[in-house]
Amino acid sequence: MEVEKFDAIIVGAGLAGLAAAYTLAQEGLEVLVLERGDYAGAKNVTGGRLYLNPIRDMFPDLWKKAPLERFIAREEVAIVAKERSLTMSYCGEELRQEPYQSYSILRAKFDRWLAKQAERKGAMLVTKSRVDDVIIDNGQVVGVIAGGEELHADVVIACDGVMSLVAEKAGLRKPGNPRDFAVGFKEVIELDPTVIEDRFGLNGNEGAARLYMGEVTKGKFGGGFLYTNKESLSLGIVVGIKDLTEGEQVQAPSLLDDFKQRPEVASLIRGGQTVEYSAHVIPEGGLKALTKLYGNGILVAGDAAGLSMNIGVTVRGMEYAMASGYLAAQAVLKARETGQFNASQLAVYELLLKDSFVMKDFQNFKDAPAALDNPRFFTVYPEMVTTMMSELYAVGAGPKERIYPTLKKHLTIRELWDMLGDLRKVRKI
Amino acid sequence: MSEVMGLKAKLGLDVFKPDTEPHIRIKPGMEKDPRLKKAVLVCPAGLYTLNDAGEVEFTIDGCLECGTCRLACGIEVLEWNYPSGGAGVQFRFG
Numbered sequence: 001m002e003v004e005k006f007d008a009i010i011v012g013a014g015l016a017g018l019a020a021a022y023t024l025a026q027e028g029l030e031v032l033v034l035e036r037g038d039y040a041g042a043k044n045v046t047g048g049r050l051y052l053n054p055i056r057d058m059f060p061d062l063w064k065k066a067p068l069e070r071f072i073a074r075e076e077v078a079i080v081a082k083e084r085s086l087t088m089s090y091c092g093e094e095l096r097q098e099p100y101q102s103y104s105i106l107r108a109k110f111d112r113w114l115a116k117q118a119e120r121k122g123a124m125l126v127t128k129s130r131v132d133d134v135i136i137d138n139g140q141v142v143g144v145i146a147g148g149e150e151l152h153a154d155v156v157i158a159c160d161g162v163m164s165l166v167a168e169k170a171g172l173r174k175p176g177n178p179r180d181f182a183v184g185f186k187e188v189i190e191l192d193p194t195v196i197e198d199r200f201g202l203n204g205n206e207g208a209a210r211l212y213m214g215e216v217t218k219g220k221f222g223g224g225f226l227y228t229n230k231e232s233l234s235l236g237i238v239v240g241i242k243d244l245t246e247g248e249q250v251q252a253p254s255l256l257d258d259f260k261q262r263p264e265v266a267s268l269i270r271g272g273q274t275v276e277y278s279a280h281v282i283p284e285g286g287l288k289a290l291t292k293l294y295g296n297g298i299l300v301a302g303d304a305a306g307l308s309m310n311i312g313v314t315v316r317g318m319e320y321a322m323a324s325g326y327l328a329a330q331a332v333l334k335a336r337e338t339g340q341f342n343a344s345q346l347a348v349y350e351l352l353l354k355d356s357f358v359m360k361d362f363q364n365f366k367d368a369p370a371a372l373d374n375p376r377f378f379t380v381y382p383e384m385v386t387t388m389m390s391e392l393y394a395v396g397a398g399p400k401e402r403i404y405p406t407l408k409k410h411l412t413i414r415e416l417w418d419m420l421g422d423l424r425k426v427r428k429i
Numbered sequence: 430m431s432e433v434m435g436l437k438a439k440l441g442l443d444v445f446k447p448d449t450e451p452h453i454r455i456k457p458g459m460e461k462d463p464r465l466k467k468a469v470l471v472c473p474a475g476l477y478t479l480n481d482a483g484e485v486e487f488t489i490d491g492c493l494e495c496g497t498c499r500l501a502c503g504i505e506v507l508e509w510n511y512p513s514g515g516a517g518v519q520f521r522f523g
Contacts, residue, residue, distance in 0.1 A: 036511055038446070042519040043494060107523035128515030147514060163496040165511070176500055183497040185473035187439070188522040232522070241501050245467040252473050252497075257433050276522045277439040279473035279493040281500065 006032045008332055009144055009153040011131045011166045013040035014107075015318050016302025017159030018114045019325030020332075022059065025121035027333060032153070033115070033123055034146050036130040041111030043161070045280035047184060047225050047234060049209055050110075050318045051102045054357045058326045063099075067113045069229035070207025071100035074200065077313070078264060080214035080224075084386035085264050087210075096206070104207050104227040104234065105318075106188070131160065134170045134298070140342065141170055141297035155341045157299045157328050159321075162281045164291070164304035172300055173291035178241040180285025180369075182222055182310070185256055186236025188229075189272035196228050199268055205230075211313070214382030216259050217243075218250050219375055224259050225315075226268070233269060235260070238282060238315070240373075282317065283308045287366040293353065294346040299328040309361065311368045311429055320358050327352040367428035376422060384410055436475045440491040448516035451489040452509075453498070459506040460484035467501040493518055 008024055010017045013035035024031045037043040049072060052063060073095045078087040095101060115125055126146075135143040135150060143152035144166070158166040162181070167173045200208040212224035222239035237255045244252055259265055283289065283306040290306040293299065301307070301324040308317030331349035335341050353359045391406050459465055465485045468477035474491045477498065494517055499509040511517070 036514045038515055038519045041523055043517075045520060045523045108520045109522070111523070130511055130514040163499065175504055178500045181497075181500050183471065183473060183495060185493075185495075241471060241497055244471045245501055249470060251469070251475065252471055253436050253475050261433065274434060274439065274442060276442055276520065277493075278443070278518075278520055278523060279495040279497070281496045 004152070006030050006151070006153040007336075008032070008155050008157060009034065009151055010157045010159055011144060012158070012160040012302075012304070013037075013115050013125060013127070014044050014111060014159055014161060014302060015114070015321040016304065016325035016328075017157065018111065018118050019059070019322040020157050020159065020301060020329045021123040021125075022114070022118040022121055023326050023329035024332060025118055025123035028122070029332075031123040032151065033118065033125045034129045034131055034144070035125065035127045037127060039108075039112050039127055040115035040125065041108040044107040044111055045184070045186070045278045046105060046107050046318060047186065047227060047236065047238070047315065048107075048318065049102045049104050049227055051316060052099065052319075053101055055319045055322045055326070056099065058323060062114075062117065067109050068103035068105055070104050070202070070205050072102045072104065072209045073202065073206035074208040076208060076210040078210060078212045079382045079385055080212050080216050080262070080264070081382040081386040082215050084390055085214075085262075086386050086389055087264070102209075104209070104229050106229055106232075106234070131166055134166060136170070139296055141295065155297055155299065155332050155335070155346070157301060157325075157332070158304050159302050159325060160304055162283050162303040162308075164300065167291055167298075167300045167304050170295055170298050172295050172298065177285070177289075178245065180283065180289035180306070182238050182240045182282045182284045183244070183252065183279060184236055184238040184282055185252065185277070185279035186225075186234055187256070187260075187274045188276045188278075189233045189235055189269050189274050190231060191233060191269070191272040193231050195271070196231075196233065200228055202228065211315075212259070214378055216262070217255060217378060218248055219379040220244060220247065220250070221373055221375075221378065224265075226265070232275070233272065235265070235269060240284070241281070282310075284310045284369060286369040287362040290362070294331075294343055294349050296343045297341050299331060299346055299349050301325045301328045307358065307362075309365060309368070310372065311365050312372055320361075323356060323358050324353060327356060327358070365429060367425075371425040371429050374422060374425070376418070384415075437491075440474060443491075443493075444519045444521060445491070446516050446519060448512045452512040452517070453487070453489060453492065454508040455485065455487055456506055456508055460486075462506050464502045465506045468498040471497045471501045473497065
């Protein structure tokens with residue numbers, strides 16, 4: 001009996017999987033995408049925003065009609081201490097000029113739309129289908145088992161997300177070290193668009209992104225985030241999993257509750273209606289935590305491969321997912337020319353990644369995880385900076401002290417020495 | 430607005446579809462294992478609790494399938510899988 005065989009089976013209809021499916025289907029390959037959710041995006045969560053510039057040309061026809069939320073015209077960062085905070089807001093003409101650099105998005109909407117585009121190119125999407133195992137024949141992945149059914153393909157692309165059980169079953173990764181991962185949890189809070197625009201000083205479809213660092217994670221590695229969508233805010237916390245299990249005992253969900261109660265945040269979400277609560281793990285281990293990217297008959301892309309990065313001012317993952325899905329597809333196309341899908345043919349995937357912004361970013365920022373994993377950024381500096389601000393602005397009953405000595409008393413020799421040490425590490429970012 | 434919305438109420442906003450069996454289980458005999466206690470802190474849905482006997486109890490209802498417990502506690506103490514296809518949380522916004 002002839003076994004039905006696909007050119008490629010893609011596990012997971014997230015951004016990596018759909019980018020791969022779209023690209024392969026466009027070239028006429030028979031592609032099957034297996035998604036365990038009710039629809040593409042049903043299991044996916046972002047903070048979040050998508051940066052378009054690095055991936056624009058990989059999918060030239062995609063962006064015009066994409067259901068993006070707001071283009072980010074305002075970049076803000078808030079340094080938060082126990083009783084004070086300092087917020088910096090950056091506006092720039094370039095942020096307001098087309099093509100816009102980045103957009104806030106909501107994944108259930110975006111992924112579902114992207115899946116439609118991939119289907120339109122000819123990809124087959126099967127939802128409500130969990131992949132339980134890979135089929136290995138003579139050391140080669142030749143398919144997957146889903147819902148008790150054996151499905152065969154020349155190549156399997158594991159795009160099943162940060163926990164990638166598929167890559168684990170194929171022997172390409174281990175369950176992972178908590179040190180290399182953070183957990184994010186957020187609320188989507190509905191607000192009238194005009195209220196959003198007024199509160200954040202936005203015009204029309206402009207959006208704002210605000211990151212909070214310091215007390216919001218009780219000194220633990222991580223931060224808070226706020227993105228404006230069309231008719232809602234995405235408000236959440238990201239915190240290192242290892243840090244959560246050590247030091248001061250804090251229950252993760254309470255961080256978000258406390259965050260919402262902060263005066264800086266409460267006034268922004270006032271009157272809003274929370275409509276969803278979600279959580280997701282984020283790979284943050286950088287270059288050294290990437291999994292094996294390919295094996296015999298299998299490629300790994302997106303979060304499944306660990307392709308997500310936090311360098312403090314920007315937190316990125318989705319464009320790495322889309323680019324790695326695209327490049328995995330290119331690797332499959334190249335391997336097809338040889339008619340073989342062994343690791344030696346699929347190795348071209350790693351070369352393509354190395355040649356792209358993806359691996360160049362991971363190489364350039366390989367020291368970021370270690371440099372940022374410094375409790376002083378989340379405790380000492382926010383307290384120091386905001387205390388200085390408080391003293392600068394204070395006008396008491398008596399005479400006001402001169403500004404220079406006011407600031408200088410915080411910068412003791414010891415403190416400057418420690419700062420120099422931190423700076424040395426940060427210089428590597 | 431000033432009232433803090435409880436976790437149960439928050440999870441009540443989400444769409445969950447029932448599964449035939451729980452996709453995560455504490456491995457038998459591991460209820461008092463120190464590794465498991467980390468789940469009480471890390472679970473964003475607060476599904477792990479410590480009882481008076483010092484055992485960790487777990488309920489699957491409200492699981493957001495993030496995987497934090499698997500990473501924090503390890504697969505020696507947890508049997509961990511995703512829910513069956515079409516079951517579990519279905520994010521409408523994400």
